[in-house]
Amino acid sequence: MQNVNFSIPSDEVMAAGHLGCAGCGAALAMRLALKALGRRTILVVPACCWSVIDGPAPYSAAGVPLMHTPFASAAAAASGVRAALDFKGDTETTVCAWAGDGGTFDIGIQALSAAAERNENILYICYDNEAYMNTGVQRSSATPLGAWTTTTPRAHLKDRPKKDLAQIMVAHEVPYVATATVAYPDDLVAKLQRAAQIRGTRFVHLLAPCPPGWKIPSEDAMKVARLAVATRVFPLVEVEPGRPWRLTVVPPEADLEEYLRAQGRFRALLDDPAALARVRAAIGERWQRITRLAHD
Amino acid sequence: MGPHRKPMKVIEGTHAISYAVQRSRTAVIAAYPITPSSGVVELLAEMCADGRLSSRFIAVESEHSALAACAGASQVGLRAFTATSSHGLAYMHEMLHWCAGARLPVVLANVNRALGAPWNIFVDQTDSLSQRDTGWIQYYCEDSQEVLDTIIQAFRVAEGSLLPAMVCLDAFFLSHTSEPVSIPDQDLVDRFLPPYTPAYALSVDDPRAFGGMVAAEGYLELRARIEHSMRRAQQLAAEAAREYGAIFGRSHPLVEMLHLDDAEIVLVTSGTVAGTARTVIEEYRAQGIHVGMAKIHLFRPFPFDLVRIALGRARKVAVFDRNISFGCGGIMASEIRAALCNIRKAPTVFSFVGGLGGCDVTPDTIREVVEYTRRCDAPEQDTMWVGLPEESRQ
Numbered sequence: 001m002q003n004v005n006f007s008i009p010s011d012e013v014m015a016a017g018h019l020g021c022a023g024c025g026a027a028l029a030m031r032l033a034l035k036a037l038g039r040r041t042i043l044v045v046p047a048c049c050w051s052v053i054d055g056p057a058p059y060s061a062a063g064v065p066l067m068h069t070p071f072a073s074a075a076a077a078a079s080g081v082r083a084a085l086d087f088k089g090d091t092e093t094t095v096c097a098w099a100g101d102g103g104t105f106d107i108g109i110q111a112l113s114a115a116a117e118r119n120e121n122i123l124y125i126c127y128d129n130e131a132y133m134n135t136g137v138q139r140s141s142a143t144p145l146g147a148w149t150t151t152t153p154r155a156h157l158k159d160r161p162k163k164d165l166a167q168i169m170v171a172h173e174v175p176y177v178a179t180a181t182v183a184y185p186d187d188l189v190a191k192l193q194r195a196a197q198i199r200g201t202r203f204v205h206l207l208a209p210c211p212p213g214w215k216i217p218s219e220d221a222m223k224v225a226r227l228a229v230a231t232r233v234f235p236l237v238e239v240e241p242g243r244p245w246r247l248t249v250v251p252p253e254a255d256l257e258e259y260l261r262a263q264g265r266f267r268a269l270l271d272d273p274a275a276l277a278r279v280r281a282a283i284g285e286r287w288q289r290i291t292r293l294a295h296d
Numbered sequence: 297m298g299p300h301r302k303p304m305k306v307i308e309g310t311h312a313i314s315y316a317v318q319r320s321r322t323a324v325i326a327a328y329p330i331t332p333s334s335g336v337v338e339l340l341a342e343m344c345a346d347g348r349l350s351s352r353f354i355a356v357e358s359e360h361s362a363l364a365a366c367a368g369a370s371q372v373g374l375r376a377f378t379a380t381s382s383h384g385l386a387y388m389h390e391m392l393h394w395c396a397g398a399r400l401p402v403v404l405a406n407v408n409r410a411l412g413a414p415w416n417i418f419v420d421q422t423d424s425l426s427q428r429d430t431g432w433i434q435y436y437c438e439d440s441q442e443v444l445d446t447i448i449q450a451f452r453v454a455e456g457s458l459l460p461a462m463v464c465l466d467a468f469f470l471s472h473t474s475e476p477v478s479i480p481d482q483d484l485v486d487r488f489l490p491p492y493t494p495a496y497a498l499s500v501d502d503p504r505a506f507g508g509m510v511a512a513e514g515y516l517e518l519r520a521r522i523e524h525s526m527r528r529a530q531q532l533a534a535e536a537a538r539e540y541g542a543i544f545g546r547s548h549p550l551v552e553m554l555h556l557d558d559a560e561i562v563l564v565t566s567g568t569v570a571g572t573a574r575t576v577i578e579e580y581r582a583q584g585i586h587v588g589m590a591k592i593h594l595f596r597p598f599p600f601d602l603v604r605i606a607l608g609r610a611r612k613v614a615v616f617d618r619n620i621s622f623g624c625g626g627i628m629a630s631e632i633r634a635a636l637c638n639i640r641k642a643p644t645v646f647s648f649v650g651g652l653g654g655c656d657v658t659p660d661t662i663r664e665v666v667e668y669t670r671r672c673d674a675p676e677q678d679t680m681w682v683g684l685p686e687e688s689r690q
């Protein structure tokens with residue numbers, strides 16, 4: 001028999017019976033994250049799909065202590081939890097703010113920026129499904145250029161690029177910034193394990209496909225997330241101060257249209273060749289920028 | 297041995313708060329500056345820096361975050377404190393509701409200041425009174441000693457009822473006035489205020505979720521429990537006041553009743569106005585005129601029974617409000633009317649609003665209010681403005 005070396009811990013911290021939709025990337029993201037972080041973790045969760053996914057009180061799927069908190073407050077509440085643990089002499093427990101893209105890129109960015117500037121000893125994970133999914137697929141500033149949402153309807157698709165939050169966080173000079181996705185679980189787990197060993201504000205931007213919001217069959221969620229990486233839409237990077245950016249997984253390039261065609265939210269974009277060209281150019285430019293940062 | 301007495305120290309109102317927070321062994325302090333409450337956190341930050349205080353101090357970027365950080369600390373089961381005023385309190389509004397709903401006994405000092413527009417940094421109680429339905433215990437104070445004593449008691453009442461508590465004081469008249477204040481000894485405060493040990497808290501040894509979704513029936517029940525605890529908080533507050541008095545020789549009644557045995561007219565007020573009114577009431581008494589005063593110290597839970605005892609026998613009640621609920625009038629007057637509505641031969645309630653935005657409330661202002669109430673059988677209007685220029689009086 002051959003010894004297989006699994007890099008992903010086998011401990012299932014998160015329980016079955018969560019309330020995520022079939023194929024929910026956010027639910028899988030949490031399952032993997034808790035494998036990486038272990039049971040000595042406290043979660044702070046603002047309003048987002050995960051406020052529902054964890055289950056109705058008194059049930060909780062997470063398997064670790066979890067504090068729900070208002071939409072804008074994840075990083076601040078996590079700072080308070082951290083301060084209290086420190087006061088008690090517990091500097092080992094990981095305090096993990098777990099927020100959606102809306103709670104991170106939009107309403108929560110002020111508290112996040114402040115916590116990062118203070119270099120609070122917290123791990124902030126943004127699971128990004130690229131819209132406000134809890135409230136029914138409205139645009140966020142993480143919604144990509146050219147995407148349909150209920151507030152960027154067919155006749156007026158999202159006409160601004162996705163906010164580059166990883167760059168914004170790097171600009172705060174925090175000790176660790178990474179991007180990850182559920183479609184590359186080894187990479188995701190390795191990054192969170194690395195992050196868990198570092199003190200200070202660590203930020204992980206985690207792409208989590210949302211079948212109903214992206215208008216994809218639930219069984220395609222992993223395929224689509226993998227394509228996001230292969231098409232350079234969502235490069236997987238790791239950034240530590242004083243070092244060049246590191247591209248951790250670079251699969252053979254796939255064509256952008258393959259990614260877009262797989263998702264109903266880009267149907268209208270695909271009907272507009274000029275807009276499609278703009279999206280293609282923007283992704284190409286960003287990829288250039290990142291590869292340059294990675295080779296400096 | 298008689299009650300404990302200590303030499304006085306002359307300090308600003310905001311610093312009286314800081315000393316109370318220190319003596320209460322607060323574990324986590326998170327705050328954001330705003331005039332006129334900044335002094336509170338400045339001194340606390342200094343105390344944390346020079347080791348007089350072992351608390352964690354979080355210099356957050358907003359009041360919303362200040363209260364969120366306090367909520368996080370409180371959810372771990374530790375004592376947390378913040379201070380703010382006016383726009384800062386308004387900015388906390390969402391978190392105010394959250395803390396009460398999550399049963400987190402955070403203590404907050406609010407310096408009562410006017411809200412814009414237009415900008416004004418002076419006293420006005422509308423900032424905190426407009427938060428009265430958020431589920432926070434609310435105290436209003438007359439002088440710096442009362443502020444200090446009340447903060448310490450607020451922790452005990454909040455932790456006993458698992459509800460957050462707000463201690464309010466007037467901008468500048470209190471916050472920036474230096475007065476002699478007795479700062480209690482640590483060991484005596486420790487005797488009065490035991491460590492906070494909640495039954496449930498965030499802990500990796502006992503993983504639980506806090507604040508998760510509940511269905512309608514569960515929500516209704518939780519709300520009823522908050523109301524029940526809030527009503528019980530009055531009893532806890534009374535016990536705290538009594539025991540504090542026994543240890544420290546100072547007590548601050550939840551509703552102070554001054555000359556109410558035979559008062560035909562009772563002036564109801566709160567905050568520093570009560571201090572001014574006190575001297576005017578004594579002048580009337582010296583002339584044999586049966587006027588008394590009720591000072592509202594505890595506003596939430598509203599001490600209905602005490603208010604009925606205080607006012608039930610009067611013929612007329614004059615409420616002076618340094619606050620306004622537009623379209624309804626003085627906020628305390630509304631509560632007083634509600635408290636009196638079911639008693640037989642209820643006194644006639646006169647509602648006066650004045651002193652907003654820092655307008656002076658002088659002995660003459662109080663005399664004007666009392667004289668009007670003596671003169672008229674009933675008020676000419678639901679709300680009467682005091683100190684308005686002649687041309688805007690209709």
Ligand SMILES: Cc1ncc(C[n+]2csc(CCOP(=O)(O)OP(=O)(O)O)c2C)c(N)n1
Pocket residue numbers: 026047048049050070071072099100101102103104129130131132133134135140
């Ligand atoms: C202050 C406030 N505004 C609005 C809402 C309503 N709300 C709840 S979740 C949500 C969207 C969350 O989006 P995101 O953070 O991307 O998480 P997702 O639902 O996509 O998982 C909104 C708008 C709220 N809870 N609080």
Ligand SMILES: [Mg+2]
Pocket residue numbers: 100101102127128129130131132133140
């Ligand atoms: Mg989202």
